[in-house]
Amino acid sequence: MHFLSSNDFSKSDIEHVFSLADRFLEGNYAFVDGGTTLALLFEKPSTRTRVSFETAMIQLGGVPIYIDASTSQLSRGESIGDTARVLSSYVDMIAARMHRQSDLAEFAKHSEAPVINALTDLEHPCQALGDLYTIREAKGRLDGIRIAFVGDIAANTANSLMVSGARVGAEIVLVGPEGYKPNAGYVAMARKEGEVMISDDPRRSLKDADVIYTDTFVSMGEEKEAGRRRKLFADYQVNARLVGYAKAGAAVMHCLPAHRGEEITTDVLDGEQSLVWKQAKNKLLIEKAIMLYLYKNRRKELGYP
Ligand code: CP
Ligand code: NVA
Numbered sequence: 022m023h024f025l026s027s028n029d030f031s032k033s034d035i036e037h038v039f040s041l042a043d044r045f046l047e048g049n050y051a052f053v054d055g056g057t058t059l060a061l062l063f064e065k066p067s068t069r070t071r072v073s074f075e076t077a078m079i080q081l082g083g084v085p086i087y088i089d090a091s092t093s094q095l096s097r098g099e100s101i102g103d104t105a106r107v108l109s110s111y112v113d114m115i116a117a118r119m120h121r122q123s124d125l126a127e128f129a130k131h132s133e134a135p136v137i138n139a140l141t142d143l144e145h146p147c148q149a150l151g152d153l154y155t156i157r158e159a160k161g162r163l164d165g166i167r168i169a170f171v172g173d174i175a176a177n178t179a180n181s182l183m184v185s186g187a188r189v190g191a192e193i194v195l196v197g198p199e200g201y202k203p204n205a206g207y208v209a210m211a212r213k214e215g216e217v218m219i220s221d222d223p224r225r226s227l228k229d230a231d232v233i234y235t236d237t238f239v240s241m242g243e244e245k246e247a248g249r250r251r252k253l254f255a256d257y258q259v260n261a262r263l264v265g266y267a268k269a270g271a272a273v274m275h276c277l278p279a280h281r282g283e284e285i286t287t288d289v290l291d292g293e294q295s296l297v298w299k300q301a302k303n304k305l306l307i308e309k310a311i312m313l314y315l316y317k318n319r320r321k322e323l324g325y326p
Pocket of ligand 2: 140237241
């Protein structure tokens, strides 16, 4: 079993992962076999995902091995498939941050070991699970919780959050500029599970929001479009006025890294309603739970007791 897309984890998979995370939080430890290895193959920069995955594997009793793709033979033209075949014959699990979702799928096709999506152009599924877990902690439930994603509603984070969010009963509202469309495939996938509304009007669409979520206006790989995007999304900055449209006490979330004064203001990011630092902290917890879940599944697939 791989975790390449939010679509790979059913509601029951998500609930299992959350219950493992609950157990970790309660102070119950769980370990993988000594010598279990996780390769982290990264084609793009990372602060949180890299360090939280490395720490998570160490806390599980295993060993992480970081590979900067630009210093691997991938940078000299070795194929993705050959790389996956070889790496997965050494290590037990691979977390990969790749430019393209299609490259990650190609990688997983040739991997003997479970592969985890650590972010691509289209998805950030581990982030979404950590964020939903954080919302559940803060609000006590996910069912019926209204999450408004504001700004770049076609971002990888939006795609994953809408699919996993709808799957666990949250209502999703995508709030972005007129004419700027979310990814139709992910909207269709999420709508099979629950409600997804699309709006260009923050005042009206945030009225019943329990959570306001935002992400950078310029994702990694979109640097050439930076100027155009900053203008396009300018009216969708998460600031005190916009937060005021939502329910009293609505939580504010951001996957980070944040660009203070651009997609979110400092007062909101550091304010009382911000769950941002908690959600960043929870990445470690949820990644540990995801890895343990995949590890247990892999052992079952291999017929181990
Ligand atoms: N949120 C997140 O994935 O951050 P990094 O890019 O620092 O890993
Ligand atoms: N959408 C952002 C998320 C960073 C964690 C990006 O892809 O750059």
